[in-house]
């Protein structure tokens with residue numbers, strides 16, 4: 001993953017001319033610090049995992065193209081520009097800018113830390129304030145830590161029902177269901193592409 005930090009959230013940064021003329025979508029990762037946002041992204045883009053915690057300072061992004069078959073049986077290729085912000089970032093305006101105009105958000109909690117589950121609604125509400133139509137996918141991460149699990153499946157399914165959002169139990173460590181999360185995002189944003197009021201990037 002490109003370890004690029006953009007102090008200013010310039011939306012054109014992720015949309016630099018690159019010869020790709022297909023659909024591009026801006027996706028944001030949300031959730032408390034240490035839940036595994038960066039790890040999920042690195043598992044998805046580079047298929048790697050690092051046990052060592054390196055706090056994300058500011059924001060970074062990675063790009064990956066995803067191929068899938070759409071509802072009409074056509075093979076489609078979309079480019080996801082996935083933004084990753086440190087969960088410890090406290091500056092509210094920065095968070096708003098980060099979320100604004102996103103086509104989708106992956107909101108992550110850590111099943112071994114109940115407080116990260118309790119914070120889900122704050123993330124969800126902040127997103128909805130600036131991006132009412134963005135697709136949401138819920139990630140209950142670190143399910144490999146079976147003995148330390150504190151948040152069972154049922155509360156996750158409650159979120160799924162409240163937010164009307166797909167719910168995945170993932171592990172960035174083992175890779176469990178990580179590809180599915182991003183595939184669901186790619187298919188979902190592609191399907192919604194005509195409903196989005198914001199230009200895609």
Ligand SMILES: Nc1nc2c(ncn2[C@@H]2O[C@H](COP(=O)(O)OP(=O)(O)OP(=O)(O)O)[C@@H](O)[C@H]2O)c(=O)[nH]1
Nearest residue numbers: 034035036037038039051053056087142171172173
């Ligand atoms: N066992 C296990 N550890 C994980 C998993 N995902 C992440 N971790 C570990 O949890 C720690 C935090 O992961 P990060 O991906 O840096 O978390 P983050 O959400 O990006 O944190 P911030 O950048 O501070 O917001 C790291 O030590 C990771 O190795 C997982 O699925 N299983």
Ligand SMILES: [Mg+2]
Nearest residue numbers: 037038055056
């Ligand atoms: Mg991070």
